[in-house]
Amino acid sequence: MNAPLDAIEQLIGQNLNDPVNLSRRRFLKGSAVGALVLGFGLPLGATRVQAAAAAPAERGTQVPAFLEIRPDNTVRLLSPFIEGGQGTFTAMAQIVGEELDADPATFLVECAPPGDAYYVMENGMRITGGSMSVRMSYPTMRRLGALARAMLLQAGAQALNVPVSELTTEPGKVVHAASGRSIAYGELSERAMDLPVPDPASVQLRDPSRFRWIGKPVKRLDAYDKSTGKALYSIDLKVDGMLHAAVQHAPRLGMTVGSLRNEEQVKAMKGVHSVHRLPGAVAVVAERWWHAKRAVEAVQVDWLEAAADSTVRAMPADFSTEEYFKRLAAEKGPARDDENEGDVAAALANAKTRIEATYHNQYLHHAQLEPPSALARFDANGSLEIWLPNQAPEMYRADIAKRTGLDPSQITLHSPLLGGFFGRHFLYDSANPYPQAIALAKAVGRPVKLIWSREEEFLRDVLRPVAAVNFRGALDNDGWPVAIEAVSATEGPTESLAGKQGDKIDPTALEGLAGKSYAIANKRIAQIYVKGPMPLGYWRSVGNSLNDFFYEAFLDELADKGGKDPFELRLHLLRDNKRLTTLLNAVGDLSGGWKRGPFTAEDGSKRARGVAMASPFGTQTAVIAEVSIEQGQVKVHDIWQAIDPGSIVNPAIVEAQVAGAVSLGLSQVLVEEAVYIDGKPRARNYDLYPILPPSRMARVHVRIVESGEKMGGIGEPPLPAVAPAVANAVAALTGQRIRSMPLSRYTFT
Amino acid sequence: MELRINQKTYQVDADADTPLLWVIRDDLGMTGTKYGCGLAQCGACSVLVDGNVVRSCVTPVAGVVGREVTTIEAIESDEVGKRVVATWVEHQVAQCGYCQSGQVMAATALLKHTPQPSAAEIDAAMINLCRCGTYNAIHAAVHDLAGHSAKGDA
Numbered sequence: 001m002n003a004p005l006d007a008i009e010q011l012i013g014q015n016l017n018d019p020v021n022l023s024r025r026r027f028l029k030g031s032a033v034g035a036l037v038l039g040f041g042l043p044l045g046a047t048r049v050q051a052a053a054a055a056p057a058e059r060g061t062q063v064p065a066f067l068e069i070r071p072d073n074t075v076r077l078l079s080p081f082i083e084g085g086q087g088t089f090t091a092m093a094q095i096v097g098e099e100l101d102a103d104p105a106t107f108l109v110e111c112a113p114p115g116d117a118y119y120v121m122e123n124g125m126r127i128t129g130g131s132m133s134v135r136m137s138y139p140t141m142r143r144l145g146a147l148a149r150a151m152l153l154q155a156g157a158q159a160l161n162v163p164v165s166e167l168t169t170e171p172g173k174v175v176h177a178a179s180g181r182s183i184a185y186g187e188l189s190e191r192a193m194d195l196p197v198p199d200p201a202s203v204q205l206r207d208p209s210r211f212r213w214i215g216k217p218v219k220r221l222d223a224y225d226k227s228t229g230k231a232l233y234s235i236d237l238k239v240d241g242m243l244h245a246a247v248q249h250a251p252r253l254g255m256t257v258g259s260l261r262n263e264e265q266v267k268a269m270k271g272v273h274s275v276h277r278l279p280g281a282v283a284v285v286a287e288r289w290w291h292a293k294r295a296v297e298a299v300q301v302d303w304l305e306a307a308a309d310s311t312v313r314a315m316p317a318d319f320s321t322e323e324y325f326k327r328l329a330a331e332k333g334p335a336r337d338d339e340n341e342g343d344v345a346a347a348l349a350n351a352k353t354r355i356e357a358t359y360h361n362q363y364l365h366h367a368q369l370e371p372p373s374a375l376a377r378f379d380a381n382g383s384l385e386i387w388l389p390n391q392a393p394e395m396y397r398a399d400i401a402k403r404t405g406l407d408p409s410q411i412t413l414h415s416p417l418l419g420g421f422f423g424r425h426f427l428y429d430s431a432n433p434y435p436q437a438i439a440l441a442k443a444v445g446r447p448v449k450l451i452w453s454r455e456e457e458f459l460r461d462v463l464r465p466v467a468a469v470n471f472r473g474a475l476d477n478d479g480w481p482v483a484i485e486a487v488s489a490t491e492g493p494t495e496s497l498a499g500k501q502g503d504k505i506d507p508t509a510l511e512g513l514a515g516k517s518y519a520i521a522n523k524r525i526a527q528i529y530v531k532g533p534m535p536l537g538y539w540r541s542v543g544n545s546l547n548d549f550f551y552e553a554f555l556d557e558l559a560d561k562g563g564k565d566p567f568e569l570r571l572h573l574l575r576d577n578k579r580l581t582t583l584l585n586a587v588g589d590l591s592g593g594w595k596r597g598p599f600t601a602e603d604g605s606k607r608a609r610g611v612a613m614a615s616p617f618g619t620q621t622a623v624i625a626e627v628s629i630e631q632g633q634v635k636v637h638d639i640w641q642a643i644d645p646g647s648i649v650n651p652a653i654v655e656a657q658v659a660g661a662v663s664l665g666l667s668q669v670l671v672e673e674a675v676y677i678d679g680k681p682r683a684r685n686y687d688l689y690p691i692l693p694p695s696r697m698a699r700v701h702v703r704i705v706e707s708g709e710k711m712g713g714i715g716e717p718p719l720p721a722v723a724p725a726v727a728n729a730v731a732a733l734t735g736q737r738i739r740s741m742p743l744s745r746y747t748f749t
Numbered sequence: 750m751e752l753r754i755n756q757k758t759y760q761v762d763a764d765a766d767t768p769l770l771w772v773i774r775d776d777l778g779m780t781g782t783k784y785g786c787g788l789a790q791c792g793a794c795s796v797l798v799d800g801n802v803v804r805s806c807v808t809p810v811a812g813v814v815g816r817e818v819t820t821i822e823a824i825e826s827d828e829v830g831k832r833v834v835a836t837w838v839e840h841q842v843a844q845c846g847y848c849q850s851g852q853v854m855a856a857t858a859l860l861k862h863t864p865q866p867s868a869a870e871i872d873a874a875m876i877n878l879c880r881c882g883t884y885n886a887i888h889a890a891v892h893d894l895a896g897h898s899a900k901g902d903a
């Protein structure tokens with residue numbers, strides 16, 4: 001998602017900047033930290049305010065809504081962003097702690113409830129996604145820490161009865177050097193948080209040369225809890241009187257429940273509380289989830305074909321992914337141009353050497369390890385409390401309000417840790433269990449936790465989009481590219497959410513084809529919008545995950561046709577781009593100097609290397625992959641990645657994110673694909689839907705280049721260049737140019 | 750039936766064929782052991798039964814009667830487990846963390862049986878899935894625990 005949110009907003013007609021007023025308020029005293037209390041259940045102000053988020057100068061200034069410093073000097077921070085493995089809780093503690101003058105290790109971080117105070121990003125939104133959290137909130141969160149420090153200094157001045165100008169701070173305390181006295185933050189917090197927040201312009205931020213924690217490999221705050229099973233996810237939660245629920249979904253989306261042939265027998269099964277008909281699903285509520293699951297799988301349902309007026313995207317009974325790829329590749333238009341520079345048609349017509357190629361990719365599951373769940377509880381006056389994995393609390397709450405008719409003030413929404421992120425936790429109409437959990441809790445008059453089994457998850461997950469791209473390229477007499485045209489037959493994830501094409505091109509459809517920096521005089525990047533039957537979602541690195549594969553592989557084809565080395569070709573096309581030239585040379589250097597091969601490795605295996613680049617989410621990346629063939633399949637030995645996000649907050653977390661993104665990039669290029677036959681998925685679990693196992697992982701070598709350019713994202717950017725680097729290496733090694741993923745479809749010699 | 754879990758005795762009222770995973774999680778309220786696939790594919794549900802790692806999502810509870818079950822909740826009361834956890838933290842292995850209970854259990858079982866496993870033994874034992882891609886950090890942590898000085902081969 002390089003810039004998708006405006007587009008989402010425009011397309012789905014929901015104002016994402018729709019904060020609900022949260023009056024400035026304090027943490028509840030002694031709020032419980034028990035297993036079940038993840039947010040604070042505070043009564044939120046009911047007044048809806050105008051859609052415009054607070055003006056930039058006002059963002060992130062409601063200090064007491066974010067921070068509680070306890071008597072033991074621990075700092076509790078309510079993060080606007082949710083932690084799903086990407087390390088944002090730790091980054092937020094580093095950023096706020098740096099300016100607050102409190103060691104990040106003393107922080108406890110949780111996801112903030114819905115509320116306008118938490119719209120801290122420079123684009124005025126609140127969502128954890130698009131690799132936006134740190135880069136879009138960095139100055140604001142620093143200022144928040146500085147404002148809190150100023151309040152503590154003011155409180156210290158009162159407590160010590162000295163002018164504030166005589167005070168300074170050391171980590172966790174206010175210090176009066178002249179008298180040798182100091183007071184811990186924890187002792188001053190009560191008084192400090194009652195003070196008015198200072199003028200945001202009045203605080204001075206720390207000089208970066210004096211940073212203690214920003215830019216350092218600070219340890220993750222959640223490492224211990226996540227190594228001992230103590231971390232709690234939505235699926236782990238429990239409240240008093242809670243029942244468990246499981247569902248059986250219609251085999252194809254859009255189908256509805258007809259008769260249940262054995263309802264009475266199922267009701268009589270052990271542990272069963274009740275059987276329910278839901279839109280497109282049957283549910284069983286039971287005292288134990290295992291009983292609910294077993295019972296619901298035993299229900300014999302007569303499923304009815306989708307009605308003509310179905311509000312969901314009905315899956316046709318004859319849909320097959322193989323046929324769909326052929327259809328996409330044959331689409332003739334009309335196309336809309338996203339980029340059109342020079343005169344592509346003339347350049348192609350006049351060139352002595354032309355190349356054409358068609359690429360396509362595969363559908364993918366998110367396949368996060370934590371299956372979706374939701375826990376819903378109504379109280380006696382009809383208010384709803386809900387715990388659910390999500391990446392946009394206000395959007396979820398607004399959706400729940402719409403579905404239930406409740407006022408948002410009657411909905412308390414908790415955002416537990418995510419057991420895997422990858423884009424799965426956006427608001428996907430048919431792919432989240434919370435509407436079912438709410439309906440069931442309402443129906444049975446008790447709290448209900450609904451867990452989707454892995455099989456139900458794979459049946460209803462929204463998938464990573466597919467495209468077929470028809471490329472044409474032209475070379476000049478010296479073999480350098482002078483024209484490139486990419487026409488992608490596809491539907492972007494945002495278009496899928498909207499169910500239509502917008503006035504502008506969906507940036508999530510073409511990013512990675514569009515936005516390339518290579519100096520090719522004539523280029524055209526266009527989309528043929530093809531509304532398909534598959535509900536689509538955002539998948540880590542979104543459009544870049546497929547489009548950089550296409551483009552960077554085709555670029556190697558141009559290099560080969562012109563007799564150019566692919567590394568040299570990229571250097572040539574980037575010769576006026578200092579940042580990317582530096583980056584490409586950095587990855588070459590990291591790999592010990594570019595060599596394409598094939599060559600014979602020390603172990604006697606024949607190997608080759610491939611190179612690729614990507615520019616996702618404000619960050620620049622360059623990847624080199626080394627491969628060999630083992631038993632007909634591609635073995636990736638090493639991935640070298642140079643990444644330039646401008647500047648960074650935590651090098652250790654950056655390296656971990658690169659390794660993780662490499663893993664997912666390898667997974668998509670080597671083994672993964674969601675195949676549909678007759679409108680149904682071939683795989684509904686990891687047995688038939690393999691994801692990258694440890695044995696297929698490569699060594700990963702990372703070089704972080706801090707160019708000082710505007711800060712870019714980290715979670716997604718290291719992914720897109722992996723697949724094309726591998727495919728390019730395979731082509732160099734085997735002479736076979738594979739124009740689709742995954743490579744496991746082919747046997748190599 | 751009577752179960753021994755983490756050196757305590759529990760009376761549970763469960764069907765014999767209920768997977769151990771759901772007895773641990775729902776009957777006994779220990780949620781550190783995770784449900785990922787229910788099909789012994791991912792390993793998030795790994796626990797120890799008499800010191801051997803098993804996938805509790807496909808292990809009928811009746812099968813562990815009379816045996817000693819160890820879950821992640823008791824991992825630090827075991828000397829090896831404690832070292833594994835400390836090394837996991839030192840190597841900053843976890844990302845989302847959901848699979849890590851199972852990874853820690855798998856590493857603990859390996860090291861209890863084979864204190865100094867070879868690279869091949871490590872590869873054979875550490876097969877749980879991780880969607881965040883922490884494989885290299887896991888690899889480095891286990892090699893560290895095995896006393897291998899340098900980073901092992903991928």
